[in-house]
Amino acid sequence: MTDVSDEKPVPVSVLIPTRNEESNLPRCLDAVAGWADEVLVVDSQSTDDTIEIAEGYGAEVIQFEYDGGWPKKRQWALDTYDFDNEWILLLDADEILLDPIKSEIAEAIQTDEYDGYWLRFQLHFLGRPLRHGGFDLWKLYLFRHGKGRYERRFEGQDESMSDIEIHEHVVVDGEVGRLQHPVRHENWNSLYRYIEKHNEYSEWEATLYHEGDSGAVEPDLFGNQAQRRRWLKDLLVRVPGFPLITFLYHYVLRLGFLDGKPGFIYCVLKGVQRFHAKAKWYELEARE
Structure with a gap:
C-alpha cells in the first residue's frame, strides 16, 4: 500500500462542512493537512474559532448562506467550487482519517475501474467506541468530481431544517467499489x-x-x-x-x-x- 508519510500529497480534494466546530475540527484537519492536495472548508457563519482553526491548517474557507430550497451546503460546494483534483472526499468535522484508510484511499484513486467508493464510518460517543448497536455506517463519500451528486428528496426545505444534507445520499454515475478500513466518527461537541x-x-x-x-x-x-x-x-x-x-x-x-x-x-x-x-x-x- 501507499505510504501515508510520503511527502507528495495525495491528489484528492477534501470537502468539510462546518458550523461552530472548534471542538472537532482540529482533529479532523490534523489527519488530512499535508496528506491531501487540497482541503476546502465550507462554513455557515461560525461564531467560534472554526474559521481561524481552518485557516491555521492551510485550508481554503468559503461561506455558505442558506435561505431554504436546494442545493444545500455540500452540493452547493460541489456545484460552484473549482476543485484542483479529480477525486473528492467528503468528511464531516467530527470524522477522522486514520493511516490505514488514508493508504487505501491513496491506492484506490489510482485505478480507472471505479468512479466512487463506499467508506465505513465507526462511531465513537462520549469517549467510547460503540462496537455494538449496529451504528457503523457506509457512506458513498469518495468519488470523481462530476460523477457524484446528492439526491434531492423533496422540495419544501427551509432554513429551519439545517443547511446541510441530512439523510440525502450521494449517487454516483458509474461503477462503485468499497474500501475496507474504517473512518473514525467521534463528536466532541456537548450533548446540548x-x-x-x-x-x-x-x-x-x-x-x-x-x-x-x-x-x-x-x-x-x-x-x-x-x-x-x-x-x-x-x-x-x-x-x-x-x-x-x-x-x-x-x-x-x-x-x-x-x-x-x-x-x-x-x-x-x-x-x-x-x-x-x-x-x-x-x-x-x-x-x-
Missing part, C-alpha cells in the same frame, strides 16, 4: 449541541414524511445499506411505537447494552429523535 442539531434534523424528517419522498435512492431490502435502511424506515415509520422499536432494535437486538452507559444514552437518543420526528409529522398533519 448534539440535541440542538438533531432538532433541526427532525424538522427535515417530519416534513419529508408529510410531503413524500422523491429521492434517487430506491428503498430495497436486498440493496446496499442505504437502501435497506430506507426500506425499513418506510415500513416502520407508520407503525405505532416506532421510537420504542428503534431503541429496542439497537439496544437489545443489536446488543447496544454491551457498550455501557454511552451505548444506553445513544440508543435512547436515537429513539427520542424518532419520537420528535413523528410528533412533528403529526403536528403538520393536524394543521391541515
Whole structure:
C-alpha cells in the first residue's frame, strides 16, 4: 500500500462542512493537512474559532448562506467550487482519517475501474467506541468530481431544517467499489449541541414524511445499506411505537447494552429523535 508519510500529497480534494466546530475540527484537519492536495472548508457563519482553526491548517474557507430550497451546503460546494483534483472526499468535522484508510484511499484513486467508493464510518460517543448497536455506517463519500451528486428528496426545505444534507445520499454515475478500513466518527461537541442539531434534523424528517419522498435512492431490502435502511424506515415509520422499536432494535437486538452507559444514552437518543420526528409529522398533519 501507499505510504501515508510520503511527502507528495495525495491528489484528492477534501470537502468539510462546518458550523461552530472548534471542538472537532482540529482533529479532523490534523489527519488530512499535508496528506491531501487540497482541503476546502465550507462554513455557515461560525461564531467560534472554526474559521481561524481552518485557516491555521492551510485550508481554503468559503461561506455558505442558506435561505431554504436546494442545493444545500455540500452540493452547493460541489456545484460552484473549482476543485484542483479529480477525486473528492467528503468528511464531516467530527470524522477522522486514520493511516490505514488514508493508504487505501491513496491506492484506490489510482485505478480507472471505479468512479466512487463506499467508506465505513465507526462511531465513537462520549469517549467510547460503540462496537455494538449496529451504528457503523457506509457512506458513498469518495468519488470523481462530476460523477457524484446528492439526491434531492423533496422540495419544501427551509432554513429551519439545517443547511446541510441530512439523510440525502450521494449517487454516483458509474461503477462503485468499497474500501475496507474504517473512518473514525467521534463528536466532541456537548450533548446540548448534539440535541440542538438533531432538532433541526427532525424538522427535515417530519416534513419529508408529510410531503413524500422523491429521492434517487430506491428503498430495497436486498440493496446496499442505504437502501435497506430506507426500506425499513418506510415500513416502520407508520407503525405505532416506532421510537420504542428503534431503541429496542439497537439496544437489545443489536446488543447496544454491551457498550455501557454511552451505548444506553445513544440508543435512547436515537429513539427520542424518532419520537420528535413523528410528533412533528403529526403536528403538520393536524394543521391541515
